[in-house]
Amino acid sequence: MAVTPKIAPSMLSSDFANLATEAQRMLDFGADWLHMDIMDGHFVPNLTIGAPVIESLRKHTKAYLDCHLMVTNPLDYVEPLAKAGASGFTFHVETSKNDWKELIQRIKSHGMRPGISLKPGTPIEEVFPLVEAENPVEMVLVMTVEPGFGGQKFMPEMMDKVSPPSFCTYT
Ligand SMILES: O=C(CO)[C@@H](O)[C@H](O)COP(=O)(O)O
Numbered sequence: 568m569a570v571t572p573k574i575a576p577s578m579l580s581s582d583f584a585n586l587a588t589e590a591q592r593m594l595d596f597g598a599d600w601l602h603m604d605i606m607d608g609h610f611v612p613n614l615t616i617g618a619p620v621i622e623s624l625r626k627h628t629k630a631y632l633d634c635h636l637m638v639t640n641p642l643d644y645v646e647p648l649a650k651a652g653a654s655g656f657t658f659h660v661e662t663s664k665n666d667w668k669e670l671i672q673r674i675k676s677h678g679m680r681p682g683i684s685l686k687p688g689t690p691i692e693e694v695f696p697l698v699e700a701e702n703p704v705e706m707v708l709v710m711t712v713e714p715g716f717g718g719q720k721f722m723p724e725m726m727d728k729v730s731p732p733s734f735c736t737y738t
Pocket of ligand 1: 577580602604635713714715716717718719
């Protein structure tokens, strides 16, 4: 199946006082999606944006808002982010061991696209059940940095998680 790469720059390094302008600049440079890093200061030691910022940005762009939920309780964010206009809702496998089926169902029923993310220390096999499920996620976000901050050094060893053998084994 041919996969078309998409460019989804993280807005984490934006001037948040001018987010709409920064977002348009990314789109003018050819971004397909806008990657929105949502952090709760609990799952990761940083606090960024939430539904109100997504809602404000949605008033200025029709772009795909690819929300990455670095939060301990992703279920709490489904309805607020759907109402705010989020397009994608990617949660972490480390925070959803027991309720990922409900999460996927809720995300989809609220009109958003479910994705799953995993930290560098989490084996890729942990997300296979969510990819293989009858009602699966539609994207896997392999973290190549520790979640929580921008500007970190790329971890090339993470590429083993996205090499064909890992998924060929799965498929
Ligand atoms: O989730 C994260 C970091 O927690 C990623 O979205 C990127 O690490 C954002 O930072 P830069 O791309 O600016 O380094």
